[in-house]
Amino acid sequence: MWRDNRIDEDVAYFYHHDAHGRLTEKDERQIRDGGGYVHHYHYDNRHRLVHYRREQQGITLLESRYLYDPPGRRIGKRVWKSRRTYGEITGNEYIQLSHTPEVTWYGWDGDRLTTTETATQRVQTIYTPGSFTPLIRVETQTAELAKAVRRTLAEKFQQEANVTFPPELVAMVDNLEAELQRGELSAANRAWLAQCGLTPEQIQNQMEPEYTPERTIHLYHCDHRGLPLALVNAEGKADWSAEYDAWGDVLSENNPHNMKQLIRLPGQQYDEETGLYYNRYRYYDPLQGRYITQDPIGGAGGWNLYQYPLNPVSKIDPLGLSAWSDAKSGACTEGICLLFSPFIGPEKFSDPDTAALDALKKINGQSICEDKEFAGLICMDNKKNYFATEANRGEEHESSPFDSPCPGSTVIATYHTHGAYSFGYADDFFSKRDVGVYEYNNVLGYLGTPGGEFKKTDKSGKEFFSKKELTTVCRIHAN
Structure with a gap:
């Protein structure tokens, strides 16, 4: 010690x-x-x-x-x-x-x-x-990089004539140069050049060439x-x-x-x-x-003020402040990640419905046991595979799926449970609050009910399906 x-x-x-x-x-x-x-x-x-x-x-x-x-x-x-x-x-x-x-x-x-x-x-x-x-x-x-340095038309004219243009004239010449580079010379600039007795070709010949560095x-x-x-x-x-x-x-x-x-x-x-x-x-x-x-x-x-993540094989600390479980997040999909993902990453699925069903199967029984809502997100990685973030425990009639964010990946949907049946609550259905979350965040919604129903809705509350897929037995899933 x-x-x-x-x-x-x-x-x-x-x-x-x-x-x-x-x-x-x-x-x-x-x-x-x-x-x-x-x-x-x-x-x-x-x-x-x-x-x-x-x-x-x-x-x-x-x-x-x-x-x-x-x-x-x-x-x-x-x-x-x-x-x-x-x-x-x-x-x-x-x-x-x-x-x-x-x-x-x-x-x-x-x-x-x-x-x-x-x-x-x-x-x-x-x-x-x-x-x-x-x-x-x-x-x-x-x-x-030095070869790529070039003078603008305004800089060239001022240096070669040993004069200083007023800011308004510099802006006009810069605009003229930008239009010539795009090949879209406006009628106003054509008229201006004509008043000066110049052609677009003459000005274009004065522009220093662009150099693309190797x-x-x-x-x-x-x-x-x-x-x-x-x-x-x-x-x-x-x-x-x-x-x-x-x-x-x-x-x-x-x-x-x-x-x-x-x-x-x-x-x-x-x-x-x-x-x-x-x-x-x-x-x-x-x-x-x-x-x-x-x-x-x-x-x-934490108690160890000098500590890097104790398990550096699966955790990182990109800011020097706290550990990130990025290796387990599902955001990493390239190279060796592909080989390690079955062991350290979340399970991936080809569609969001299956990812949500898998997540809800693990927590619906525990949610009924504790009579608390559990919630998380369904994410899509850059390979267009879908996975669920770890469910977080909410309150009796409240949960926050975005407390378990999608790391470096796209949010597709939320999933949550309704716990056990409660007097005065329609626990087998999406609530107005649920639909409000979907509409505000422009995502789909999945629900696990105390009756074992697996439900899906869009952001407007339109229900896609309701299937008897989940357990209604009070039990805690062992991860």
Whole structure:
């Protein structure tokens, strides 16, 4: 046991924390020439890592600094690496940090990191809709991006004539250029050009050509959690691949093209300089399988403030805040997910009726036992297969199906039960409140009744069918 769940040492390092529970120093146990490495970590007043330094015998070997935007997303980092130099007079060898850092900038779409740009390349990531699972990688060299820079007509005219146009004229020229690019020149702009004694062809010849940069596109092949296993090129061959342990630490990597594939577990970005994974609100240490700072919400997040999901094979933590059961959600349908889904995912069906019937068969008896409503959603994944979210327990005459949301998939319908028969309630029928929910959310509705009826209605309350398919025996289904 460690005090406050802070690990003081393991087989590789000694660890030191400050009064806020943040990792501030990590000392290497390994005996190497020149002494072991010492890692220093510094934070701002919002507990974000802003400065890292690696030393050996008091000499700084590497230093990095991190920059964040107001919502707390990391938008840039600078890394200074050391180099060996020789004294001009003595000829003695010594180590010195480079004066010029390696700079990386980041772009975001909400909480998903979509762009990473360095001095040599820009990498853009397209994700599976509604998830943190990477789908497509687009890599563009900086030299190609520079070729794509072109002047607008307004910029060209002003620079070559050494004049400054008023904003109104810039807007008119920009509009003219946009119409010429579309091949849809308006009558007003034709008249304007005629007044100036110009033809559309003359102006078109002044427009600088568009250049489309050469891009390299790869498809991500991920496991059931969204952890990249391979990058597949247009010929269907893997240009990069890796194997990991259960906590996302790389065990082996095949990287013949020296690609910078930095995405790890969902929401994580590998930092080569620290060995840590940036995880939106915190930094994750894959060697320990835990975070280096405490949970931002404190004890409300659980008794272990450094914990990554205890079962990383089926759960993920894309924001560094709480576990998601995405592997079991049914949203993940690609690659190895297809193989794992029978074991860790929800059962899939070819139509929503069967998915709803399967869900209601499991809970109708328990609903009658407890005389409480149970409810959930019927979802459709990107393969057009249907599954039910886990039913949540409501009250005697009330339930909330949307408390069990469809993760990264389309909501098709709700399903719920009515519990046991109650005096004054028409428990064998859809209520006005039920139909109101369907109409407001534009979904179908399924109902399990205390009489064992399995019912379906549209958003207007029109009933499609009523079948005696469900148990009326008071029993609890064992999942």
